[in-house]
Amino acid sequence: MPLSVVDLYRDVLPRTNCKDCGFPTxxxxASMVVSEKLPLKNCPHIDPETAARCQKELDAQHAAGKWTRRDMAEDALQWAREKAASMALTDLPERIGGRLHGDGPDRELHLPYFSEFIRIGAGGIRKENGEPLNRWEQVFVYNHMAQGGRTNPTGNWKAFQEIPNTVSKVKSMRAHVEAPLAERFGGKAETLGRAAMRLGGRDLTNESRAADAVWRFTPLPRVPVMLLFWDRADEFDAKVTLLFDETVTDHLDIESILFLSERLTQLLCEDGTG
Structure with missing residues (x-):
């Protein structure tokens, strides 16, 4: 029969909280064994026969997905891929941009992505060099394929919190996007500029004068993103705000907007040197 956390704790483990396994209790x-597939033998105080017998049961319930922690990225990717499965590749250039290359099963959509392009086809979504995008990148691209309409950007910009239905995600935007960017580039506006240029960013600072630095990115042809950066000065910390075209929800759902913003943050922070 399946072994729960309570079963393991009550009937199998010594309950001495000795910490010899590396955990405080x-x-x-027991929780890590059941939910994260940690080997039961990592407890040095269980006799080998009992450990082997219980491990067989644990392996069976892990294989069945019982009580294990879900792989959220894989679940999201599977859901997004299924949504996009009915989209005809030939319809995508008109809807989301890009150009078709090749014929038959080898046909691919080459879609501009930041300063490069990605290849979308029967084999999935890949970079120019053939490597797959990471799972969260694939999630927002598949969602864009499934949702993306023919709406072109209007040039009217909105902060994330101004977009409907983002209340529950505003804290995540601040914690995972705006705060890391402000921390990484505070006092380093030139470093931000170099990183932005390598991602194909366009410097609009002199045109808008809305902040100390203003960069416009085009992660996807119809999904521009504006980054406003105020550098730290005196008692004020650096600050970053992302703006989105008012049409963004025609092309991405709220989760995907956040995933895209997090990827922009990762690319800038990884590329920013000095």
Missing amino acids: CLAF
């Missing part, structure tokens, strides 16, 4: 260790 036997209950914490």
